[in-house]
Amino acid sequence: MPEQPLQGRLITSQLIALLAARTALETPGVLRLEPTIQGFLARLGPAALHNLRNPGSQNGTYRHDGVSATITDGTTHVHLDMATDTAYTASTVAETVRERVNENTRHTALTPGHIDISIFAIEHPRSTTLT
Amino acid sequence: MDIACAEFRRSKKILLTSTENGTTEISEQALSSLIRFAAAAIPGSAHDAAATCVRAPPASPLKTAHRWSLLMPAPTSSSILGSPPLQAISSALPAGVGIGAGTINITVEDLYDA
Numbered sequence: 001m002p003e004q005p006l007q008g009r010l011i012t013s014q015l016i017a018l019l020a021a022r023t024a025l026e027t028p029g030v031l032r033l034e035p036t037i038q039g040f041l042a043r044l045g046p047a048a049l050h051n052l053r054n055p056g057s058q059n060g061t062y063r064h065d066g067v068s069a070t071i072t073d074g075t076t077h078v079h080l081d082m083a084t085d086t087a088y089t090a091s092t093v094a095e096t097v098r099e100r101v102n103e104n105t106r107h108t109a110l111t112p113g114h115i116d117i118s119i120f121a122i123e124h125p126r127s128t129t130l131t
Numbered sequence: 132m133d134i135a136c137a138e139f140r141r142s143k144k145i146l147l148t149s150t151e152n153g154t155t156e157i158s159e160q161a162l163s164s165l166i167r168f169a170a171a172a173i174p175g176s177a178h179d180a181a182a183t184c185v186r187a188p189p190a191s192p193l194k195t196a197h198r199w200s201l202l203m204p205a206p207t208s209s210s211i212l213g214s215p216p217l218q219a220i221s222s223a224l225p226a227g228v229g230i231g232a233g234t235i236n237i238t239v240e241d242l243y244d245a
Contacts, residue, residue: 086227090228092229094147094148098155116154116156118157119156119157
């Protein structure tokens with residue numbers, strides 16, 4: 001037995017990001033998550049090295065296409081970049097996503113913090129892009 | 132390529148709501164595209180790509196009175212300034228985004244035979 005017990009770190013920022021992404025995509029009115037150059041570059045930078053060196057680390061920020069998540073002192077912060085369907089009211093969709101991500105985050109025993117949402121496009125599904 | 136397209140769409144973001152649980156922002160370009168699309172749905176009007184929609188002034192908060200300028204071609208056979216077309220355009224933002232439409236100034240910059 002080691003003198004200092006290992007600290008359990010099961011819930012990572014990567015898991016929170018993937019959970020938020022899946023929750024958003026399952027919400028009616030959300031078409032997809034939008035990748036951004038900022039997120040792409042961040043994945044190539046120091047954050048990527050941190051993720052490689054500490055794959056099981058709870059602290060730090062994890063970014064993927066259209067989603068980023070940070071865990072700070074047991075509180076999660078999520079940012080989602082997404083496109084919504086014209087058949088739905090964008091602000092209502094965003095609020096629904098926020099509620100669902102909030103609820104699912106609670107299931108991880110972490111405290112849900114800010115969930116910031118950016119809507120980059122409002123489109124008809126599988127048809128015209130409204131840009 | 133998808134990333135580059137998304138970055139183009141990004142343009143200016145406008146704060147839509149801010150609560151203790153987080154903020155919601157929306158691309159100004161997504162808003163203008165809604166208005167252009169509503170204009171394109173008017174019978175006889177040109178494709179939405181032919182219309183230009185800008186927000187003025189661009190840096191003003193969305194919750195306050197906001198103005199949009201829509202420049203579009205119109206067919207000679209229909210009245211673009213009639214009530215139904217105007218109503219369709221002004222209801223696009225409340226239905227699509229959940230905010231008031233504000234003031235939408237329409238400038239017909241070209242007339243063509245439909």
